[in-house]
Amino acid sequence: MDFGFNEEQELLRSTARKFLENECSSEFVRKRMAEPGGVTDEFWGKVAEQGWLGLVFGEEFGGSGLGFVDLTVLMEEMGRAVMPGPFVSTVLLGGLTIHEAGSAAQRKEWLPKIAAGQAKSTLAWTEPSGRWDAAGVTTTAKPVAGRWAISGTKLFVPDAHLADVLVVVARTAESKNSEEGIGLFLVTKGTPGLEVKLLPTMDQTRKLCEVTFNDVRVAADAVLGKAGGGWSPLARVVERATVALCAEMCGGAQRVLDMTVDYAKIRVAFGRPIGSYQGVKHRAADMLVEVENARSLTYYAAWAVDESVPEAALAASMAKAYCSDAFRRVSAAGIQLHGGIGFTWEHDLHLYFKRAKSSEFTFGDATYHRERVAQLISL
Amino acid sequence: MDFSLTPEQEAFRERVRAWLEQNIPRDWVRRATGASEVPRPEAYQLLREWQRTLYDAGFIGLTWPKEYGGQGLTFMEETIVQQEMAFRKAPPILNILGVGMAGPTIVAYGTEEQKQRYPAKILSCEEIWCQGYSEPNAGSDLASLQTRAVKDGDHWVINGQKVWTSLAHISDWMMLLARTDPEAPRHKGITYFLLDMTLPGVTVKPLRQITGDAEFNEVFFDNVRVHEAQVLGGVNNGWQVGLTTLMYERLALGFGLQVRLRIALDGLVEMARHVEKGGRPTTKDPVLRQKIAQLWIETESLKYTGARAVTKLLRGELPGPEASAGKMVWVDVHQRIQELAMEIQGPYAQLVAGSDRAVENGVWQYSFLRSRANSIEGGTTEIQKNIIGERVLGLPKG
Numbered sequence: 161m162d163f164g165f166n167e168e169q170e171l172l173r174s175t176a177r178k179f180l181e182n183e184c185s186s187e188f189v190r191k192r193m194a195e196p197g198g199v200t201d202e203f204w205g206k207v208a209e210q211g212w213l214g215l216v217f218g219e220e221f222g223g224s225g226l227g228f229v230d231l232t233v234l235m236e237e238m239g240r241a242v243m244p245g246p247f248v249s250t251v252l253l254g255g256l257t258i259h260e261a262g263s264a265a266q267r268k269e270w271l272p273k274i275a276a277g278q279a280k281s282t283l284a285w286t287e288p289s290g291r292w293d294a295a296g297v298t299t300t301a302k303p304v305a306g307r308w309a310i311s312g313t314k315l316f317v318p319d320a321h322l323a324d325v326l327v328v329v330a331r332t333a334e335s336k337n338s339e340e341g342i343g344l345f346l347v348t349k350g351t352p353g354l355e356v357k358l359l360p361t362m363d364q365t366r367k368l369c370e371v372t373f374n375d376v377r378v379a380a381d382a383v384l385g386k387a388g389g390g391w392s393p394l395a396r397v398v399e400r401a402t403v404a405l406c407a408e409m410c411g412g413a414q415r416v417l418d419m420t421v422d423y424a425k426i427r428v429a430f431g432r433p434i435g436s437y438q439g440v441k442h443r444a445a446d447m448l449v450e451v452e453n454a455r456s457l458t459y460y461a462a463w464a465v466d467e468s469v470p471e472a473a474l475a476a477s478m479a480k481a482y483c484s485d486a487f488r489r490v491s492a493a494g495i496q497l498h499g500g501i502g503f504t505w506e507h508d509l510h511l512y513f514k515r516a517k518s519s520e521f522t523f524g525d526a527t528y529h530r531e532r533v534a535q536l537i538s539l
Numbered sequence: 540m541d542f543s544l545t546p547e548q549e550a551f552r553e554r555v556r557a558w559l560e561q562n563i564p565r566d567w568v569r570r571a572t573g574a575s576e577v578p579r580p581e582a583y584q585l586l587r588e589w590q591r592t593l594y595d596a597g598f599i600g601l602t603w604p605k606e607y608g609g610q611g612l613t614f615m616e617e618t619i620v621q622q623e624m625a626f627r628k629a630p631p632i633l634n635i636l637g638v639g640m641a642g643p644t645i646v647a648y649g650t651e652e653q654k655q656r657y658p659a660k661i662l663s664c665e666e667i668w669c670q671g672y673s674e675p676n677a678g679s680d681l682a683s684l685q686t687r688a689v690k691d692g693d694h695w696v697i698n699g700q701k702v703w704t705s706l707a708h709i710s711d712w713m714m715l716l717a718r719t720d721p722e723a724p725r726h727k728g729i730t731y732f733l734l735d736m737t738l739p740g741v742t743v744k745p746l747r748q749i750t751g752d753a754e755f756n757e758v759f760f761d762n763v764r765v766h767e768a769q770v771l772g773g774v775n776n777g778w779q780v781g782l783t784t785l786m787y788e789r790l791a792l793g794f795g796l797q798v799r800l801r802i803a804l805d806g807l808v809e810m811a812r813h814v815e816k817g818g819r820p821t822t823k824d825p826v827l828r829q830k831i832a833q834l835w836i837e838t839e840s841l842k843y844t845g846a847r848a849v850t851k852l853l854r855g856e857l858p859g860p861e862a863s864a865g866k867m868v869w870v871d872v873h874q875r876i877q878e879l880a881m882e883i884q885g886p887y888a889q890l891v892a893g894s895d896r897a898v899e900n901g902v903w904q905y906s907f908l909r910s911r912a913n914s915i916e917g918g919t920t921e922i923q924k925n926i927i928g929e930r931v932l933g934l935p936k937g
Contacts (some may be wrong), residue, residue, distance in 0.1 A: 161541065161542055161543070161548075161615060161618070161846065161849070161850070161853075162541045162850055162853070163540060163541075163542065163843065163846040163847050163849070163850040164540065164847065164851065164854065165540065166540075205558045229540045236559070246565075246822070249815060298841045308762045366704075381733060412870070420630060421932045421933070424934055425935065426935070430937075432935070433934075434936050435928070435932075435934035435935055435937065436914040436934065436935040436936060436937045438924075438925065438928075438937060440934075441924065441925060441928035441929070441932075441934050441937075442921070442924040442928065444927075444928055444932055445923075445924035445927035445932070445933060446924070448860060448927055448931060448932060449864045449867070449868055449927075450865065452844060452860060452864060453837065453840040453841075453844060453868065455847075456840050456841075456843035456844040456846075456847060457836065457839065457840045457843060459540065459843065460542075460839075460846075463540050463541070463542055464542075467542075478835075478839055478840075479834045480839060481832070481833070481836055482837075484835050510690065527829065530829045530832040530833055530836070531825075531828065531829070531830070531832070533695075533835060533836060534822075534828040534829070534831065534832040534931075537808075537832070537835060539808065539822045539828055539831060539832070
């Protein structure tokens with residue numbers, strides 16, 4: 161048993177931190193927040209050069225074939241920097257789904273471009289019902305004259321406005337078991353009937369869209385894998401993306417703790433640094449506990465999905481349930497302990513507080529995942 | 540990162556597993572509900588025998604040196620044994636303060652004679668130990684302790700009082716902190732003694748707790764004469780030695796407790812399946828499901844956090860911030876498990892042992908009450924937070 165990172169992973173961490181300190185300052189993040197793009201071509205190109213966009217793809221697709229424990233390290237650093245841009249959508253959702261479910265030709269067409277930073281993608285999955293289960297998929301894909309006709313509305317789709325290709329989750333057949341009859345379809349940017357609307361979001365580093373499919377026609381070979389068998393690969397992808405998101409949340413929460421502790425050491429009230437008061441000190445200790453627990457669960461989940469152990473789904477849900485609460489509470493405590501300055505636009509804390517909120521509701525909140533845990537432990 | 544075991548470790552696990560299946564007392568298996576980890580008086584005899592059996596099989600003191608009765612193995616084997624014992628709901632260790640605190644401290648600071656004399660008997664449960672730290676006016680502020688030891692020839696004469704001394708009523712030995720230099724700064728004038736509880740002048744008075752049991756005590760010292768050879772780690776060096784004890788308490792004892800938390804949680808789930816609320820098992824109630832799942836998650840998290848600390852130890856590093864919080868997190872989760880046990884029982888939570896209407900013979904009522912001590916004993920949660928704030932986060936002292 162060895163529950164720690166190895167030398168290569170520690171090296172990846174320090175390289176990533178240095179890169180992000182240079183290229184992704186809070187000034188940079190704030191500029192991107194204010195723009196619809198959320199990222200610059202220059203920055204995305206540099207991220208690609210670092211090898212991050214293909215980190216978990218096979219070498220035959222221009223990737224490095226690394227695992228989710230490696231990715232955990234990277235995600236923690238991205239979270240620390242509140243890195244903006246379509247990493248989660250392009251790599252962990254669109255890219256990973258193509259990697260998981262696509263044919264050799266489909267993978268060859270898209271993955272090298274994604275890894276090289278030349279194409280962006282996303283997953284159009286959730287709908288106005290806000291459900292994360294299979295029953296929430298009501299957008300339909302019907303065979304019409306040797307092609308697929310897709311109709312429906314997708315909501316909370318990350319970075320759809322930037323995506324060169326969307327992976328669309330649509331129902332191909334009604335079935336008693338809602339997990340049957342779900343298909344995954346590639347829809348490229350500009351396809352007639354595809355409408356993308358950017359939505360104003362609380363967390364401006366994360367762009368969300370409403371995507372409408374008005375009888376969008378795609379070729380028969382636009383389906384990933386078997387037309388009715390899309391739920392199972394989708395669930396595997398989302399499980400992995402969830403774990404990666406948890407790691408990003410851990411990194412963000414750790415950064416809030418660091419900022420808060422630094423501030424509590426120098427901010428003086430009643431003649432003493434505020435960190436010397438137990439009211440502040442104990443809350444900081446509580447923050448540390450939540451950050452460390454979040455880490456433990458996330459690291460275990462990353463190992464579990466890498467090894468595909470039977471309890472990987474349970475591990476992912478445990479991590480997401482805990483991280484959702486922990487990041488929210490830690491970032492709120494950070495604001496509280498900073499006092500008025502923590503409530504300003506000028507201070508970076510609100511970037512983390514808002515990132516905590518968007519992450520909390522991505523891939524299911526704590527309540528959703530606790531219920532999943534209850535089911536998985538046969539409660 | 541790798542959670543798998545080497546073939547040797549896997550073989551060791553199999554050996555532990557097979558042995559436990561053969562040797563866990565049948566009586567205990569019938570009685571165990573997972574509600575309580577605290578040895579109660581009616582179980583003392585069984586627990587003495589259990590610990591002796593463990594010792595004879597070499598499944599206790601795994602990391603202690605062979606020459607002092609241990610097995611000379613690593614924290615990996617220790618972890619495997621702890622996990623298997625928790626999984627099989629093995630009885631707890633009666634001489635827990637000896638095994639968790641006194642033994643490792645003697646191995647670290649003792650003279651060769653002391654190391655030959657005490658550790659093996661701690662492991663075999665031949666000699667039970669208690670911890671003489673807290674006093675009526677020195678609890679969290681331990682360094683203000685007033686029990687004093689005055690030199691008289693080759694003996695020290697002890698006068699004073701300890702309190703909240705768990706297991707003193709069945710202990711053969713005490714880890715005693717006493718003030719040997721009243722003039723020195725308060726941390727510098729304390730000495731650590733290995734005290735024979737049968738010496739004249741030692742009086743143990745059991746204290747009845749909110750559970751109704753009396754497992755902890757007041758201990759009075761009236762001109763108790765202790766030979767100077769009973770000093771551990773040098774005169775006036777007791778604070779340092781005592782801190783070491785506490786470090787072991789947090790690491791070894793803490794890790795064991797954290798692994799064993801799973802027993803209480805499994806017991807809770809089992810109980811919840813058999814208690815109904817609104818005409819269905821409480822495990823089907825959406826709110827209670829949320830609460831059980833949350834505790835499940837936090838119990839697992841403690842296990843993984845422990846594994847991170849063990850990894851550091853195996854790599855020859857000191858555990859990092861993740862390990863410091865183990866005790867207080869364990870306390871928090873355990874107290875919430877006990878509170879949830881009451882919530883699940885609803886009005887039946889009011890009935891205690893002795894009522895044939897009490898759920899599972901009232902064991903949960905006992906452990907619920909007992910769990911209030913968890914956030915006080917072994918360093919209060921408030922003190923733990925000070926330690927994390929100051930030593931881990933580097934915040935200034937108050």
